[in-house]
Amino acid sequence: xxxxxxxxxxxxxxxxxxxxxxxxxxxxxxxxxxxxxxxxxxxxxxxxxxxxxxxxxxxxxxxxxxxxxxxxxxxxxxxxxxxxxxxxxxxxxxxxxxxxxxxxxxxxxxx
Amino acid sequence: xxxxxxxxxxxxxxxxxxxxxxxxxxxxxxxxxxxxxxxxxxxxxxxxxxxxxxxxxxxxxxxxxxxxxxxxxxxxxxxxxxxxxxxxxxxxxxxxxxxxxxxxxxxxxxxxx
Numbered sequence: 622x623x624x625x626x627x628x629x630x631x632x633x634x635x636x637x638x639x640x641x642x643x644x645x646x647x648x649x650x651x652x653x654x655x656x657x658x659x660x661x662x663x664x665x666x667x668x669x670x671x672x673x674x675x676x677x678x679x680x681x682x683x684x685x686x687x688x689x690x691x692x693x694x695x696x697x698x699x700x701x702x703x704x705x706x707x708x709x710x711x712x713x714x715x716x717x718x719x720x721x722x723x724x725x726x727x728x729x730x731x732x
Numbered sequence: 733x734x735x736x737x738x739x740x741x742x743x744x745x746x747x748x749x750x751x752x753x754x755x756x757x758x759x760x761x762x763x764x765x766x767x768x769x770x771x772x773x774x775x776x777x778x779x780x781x782x783x784x785x786x787x788x789x790x791x792x793x794x795x796x797x798x799x800x801x802x803x804x805x806x807x808x809x810x811x812x813x814x815x816x817x818x819x820x821x822x823x824x825x826x827x828x829x830x831x832x833x834x835x836x837x838x839x840x841x842x843x844x845x
Binding site: 652653655664666670708710718720722 | 763773774775777780782788790820822831832833834835837838839
């Protein structure tokens, strides 16, 4: 099993739709989780951290399910500007110096 | 707020040439990282550093070298450029250990012909 796995997509949704992505991770000891956004040919940018109790930032909601070892990202009321690749990112071990990046899920929002 | 600055933004090299990709951060972060991203692929860690004078290999270090003489700078050196090193290179930094998010520069697009 790969350390971090994501459905590559693309997910094609109309404006205003709600869309959700999941990401699974292999190490049950993983401590930190993030969602990054990457626009075409641009650098990854932190979208949000994922906390154990779940957290929300405007139209974006992140959830963590430790029992099943996955994290999710929900986007409500999709905008054209949400079109991007969403990267699931995990710190595999406590005190580990690096993060493990998933390959990303592509989202395309159409008018 | 400059954040993480990478230079150059674009470069074309001939096979066998060498060059240094520059990365500087002004956030006083201890941790710095170099990644490469091939078209349609995920990020692969080349080297990282947990502080001045300390570097370690990542997933794909062959063909690259790094140094970290100051907190601010983390250059990546290609000694003998090969076509397989054509990629986009991202530098990132973070304030602490892996449980903290990383902040990325806007990348260097390198083509080797």
